[in-house]
Amino acid sequence: MDEKVTAKPDQAAIASPRRSPSQQRSRERVERMLAAASALIAEQGSDAMRMGEVAERAGVSIGSLYQFFPDKRSIVWALAERYTAESQACISGALKDVRDAEGLKQAFSELVDIYYQLFLAEPVIRDVWSGTQADKALRSLELADSRANAEFLVAVLKRLRPDVDPVELETTAFLVWQMGEAAVRLATSVDREEGDRLVEAYKRMALRELVGE
Amino acid sequence: MDEKVTAKPDQAAIASPRRSPSQQRSRERVERMLAAASALIAEQGSDAMRMGEVAERAGVSIGSLYQFFPDKRSIVWALAERYTAESQACISGALKDVRDAEGLKQAFSELVDIYYQLFLAEPVIRDVWSGTQADKALRSLELADSRANAEFLVAVLKRLRPDVDPVELETTAFLVWQMGEAAVRLATSVDREEGDRLVEAYKRMALRELVGE
DNA sequence: TTCAAAACATGAGTAATCCTCACATTTGCG
């Protein structure tokens, strides 16, 4: 049995866990490792995070750490995966029942707020994100996720504006989505007051584009 | 004598060149170092760039490299500074003589195109940028630059729309600017055709917001 | 229960890499 079935074993692919924890004990230990990593990233940034420190804080040996995470960036990636999964659920939930322009405005506004709050509450997300930017493999995975998220928007737009060229809708949705991520990151990089203004401005801008008028 | 004399010995401040080249010979050598670094970043990314390789490719010793660059990220920063200076000149030039909404549309569109072309032609810029994202000090400097650039837009907007609250104009300009950087980076991350569409969509979206109607 | 195999745990050691420093060489200039 292969360790993992990745479509392309070449390149700088994301290494998968050398071993997934199958026992209760090790599952708990892996949780502690991720928690320790998350805390350290929040404190110092993912670049400054030291594997030895993660192990120490999790109360495990360095060897145990590498038993479940093949390398440093796989820890960052594991954390990122949790948030993307969480986001995905949140997005599809918020957009599922949109029936008209007014509903879109409502849902979209709430969605952006949730993202903003999430970034404010979990500074580790921002560091995880900047970690993915510097890495080609992670970057392309992040883009794929973003595209998948934008698809939820596309589905809504196709329903609301069946007259418009689907390719154009795809482009708009993808762009708006990426802009949103950028806006929220920006908003959490400045003081709270300005951040709030920026998020509101983004909402206006995005909705004007989405509802078409 | 302390190892380093930084204004604020705390934090992770940007270290300044240990020594500025004052002789012709060393100026040329520093140029070679930057060129080598730029080439290596373009090939492999700034993270994979090795100081030893930079020195070797520039035809200097590792010691000479550290004579002018106190650490690795200062090289990335030096390259980034060149591009920001270049950009700044380009921006103020393009926006200086804008007198009406039509002129703004024209100038803004050209500006975005120039940025897009610059990113396409010099992949090193993107890597330099992602290097700055992972570093708190670099990130805040980058934000300051972006704010400065947005000021050129603000100046134009204040002229064209004196009726609008200046704070709102600042927010809009800053946001539009950051969105633009994000859009161009995104556009250079996908295939050319989609990239072109994204840039055009961004222009529409931004101009709608800027001219107010 | 038994016990062998699989899963898990350990941490000293290896390799890679950033950066320093003591010393050598070159340049500017009276």
Added chain:
DNA sequence: CGCAAATGTGAGGATTACTCATGTTTTGAA
């Protein structure tokens, strides 16, 4: 020239991601 400042050098110190040989715990089938 002669001296000081600027510049050049590369072996080696320090840090750190990651390995591996070895020991311990859990599982599950007989």
